[in-house]
Amino acid sequence: MKEQQKSRAPIYEGQVEKELQALLHQLENHDSIIAYQKIAKKIEAHEGLQELVEEIKQHQKEAVSFAHYDKPEAEKVALRLADEKQQAFDEHPLVIAYRERLVVANELLQYVTQLLEREVNLGLEARLEIGKEEQHASKN
Structure with missing residues (x-):
């Protein structure tokens, strides 16, 4: 077998x-x-979408940096900008x-x-x- x-x-x-x-x-x-x-x-x-991705990453990095240096207002602004860019990306046809x-x-x-x-x-x-x-x- x-x-x-x-x-x-x-x-x-x-x-x-x-x-x-x-x-x-x-x-x-x-x-x-x-x-x-x-x-x-x-x-x-698509260059516009790639630029949005890079901007999102940049704002997220800034938010992390601001959080690290205890700058909560700057962190909020960076996160808001990242969210706006993410929404624009997500809504793109x-x-x-x-x-x-x-x-x-x-x-x-x-x-x-x-x-x-x-x-x-x-x-x-x-x-x-x-x-x-x-x-x-x-x-x-």
Whole structure:
């Protein structure tokens, strides 16, 4: 039995790798993944959004610095400015579209993950049952 399992392992590994590559190819070419990747590239290339991100980071750093040096009023101003910039970022149409497409892409990936998990578990359970039956048969 163990010899039989060892001889199957390389075959299964090759099949798994082939199937994995096919699945990855299908995912890469799925409309929701393509749409997500397109909008992500637009955001990365959008100078205004990148400037907002940098300004948010700068105001947050200032707030931390002001808190460290016990300047509560300056800290409040820096946090308010960071919040305003964050709100502008969050309300930008590209960011809204990005988040919508991210949710759709994430749902697809979760579905595929759950499907794979279920199929693997069913396969393992079936192999365990076969193993139990073989053990039972060999005892008789």
